Amino acid sequence: MIDPDRNLTSMNRTPTARQLAAALTPQELQAVMTTHDANRLELYARNMVDHHMVLDLIPIVSRLLFCSKFPNLRFAFLQVVIMLGIGLQHRSVESLSEELQLPSNQILAFFNKCVRKLSTAVRGLLEEDAAGELPESVLRAEKVVTHMKRTSDT
Numbered sequence: 821m822i823d824p825d826r827n828l829t830s831m832n833r834t835p836t837a838r839q840l841a842a843a844l845t846p847q848e849l850q851a852v853m854t855t856h857d858a859n860r861l862e863l864y865a866r867n868m869v870d871h872h873m874v875l876d877l878i879p880i881v882s883r884l885l886f887c888s889k890f891p892n893l894r895f896a897f898l899q900v901v902i903m904l905g906i907g908l909q910h911r912s913v914e915s916l917s918e919e920l921q922l923p924s925n926q927i928l929a930f931f932n933k934c935v936r937k938l939s940t941a942v943r944g945l946l947e948e949d950a951a952g953e954l955p956e957s958v959l960r961a962e963k964v965v966t967h968m969k970r971t972s973d974t
Contacts, residue, residue: 844889846949858942865936881938882907890941899934
């Protein structure tokens with residue numbers, strides 16, 4: 821029986837200060853994943869490549885997920901089971917399909933939703949790191965452009 825951490829599956833919990841302190845930093849992410857790897861995750865999340873293109877990355881992101889390095893992410897119970905099976909137990913989709921008695925396309929759909937959430941979190945960390953390297957004048961100009969776009973839309 822699998823009983824995941826309630827912080828992974830509970831939709832109405834907010835992360836504690838301790839969990840946020842243990843969150844993944846951009847530097848930690850870059851130690852285990854390249855930007856090319858992050859791009860592959862994003863391509864799979866957009867359904868542009870097959871799941872086989874990201875299987876080598878899933879153990880890495882699964883380990884980070886189950887070590888509470890993404891405190892803001894929440895998953896359905898079945899999504900947690902699939903990430904555990906594929907990412908940490910290195911099980912095939914067919915093996916999980918047999919055990920969970922679900923069609924493999926449904927397993928892959930849940931898997932894709934997980935990768936989408938993880939890809940968004942990874943991209944956010946990389947953007948945060950890139951924004952930290954920009955000069956202050958560029959950041960101010962970006963805020964002005966964003967404000968102008970918002971006011972023109974209304």
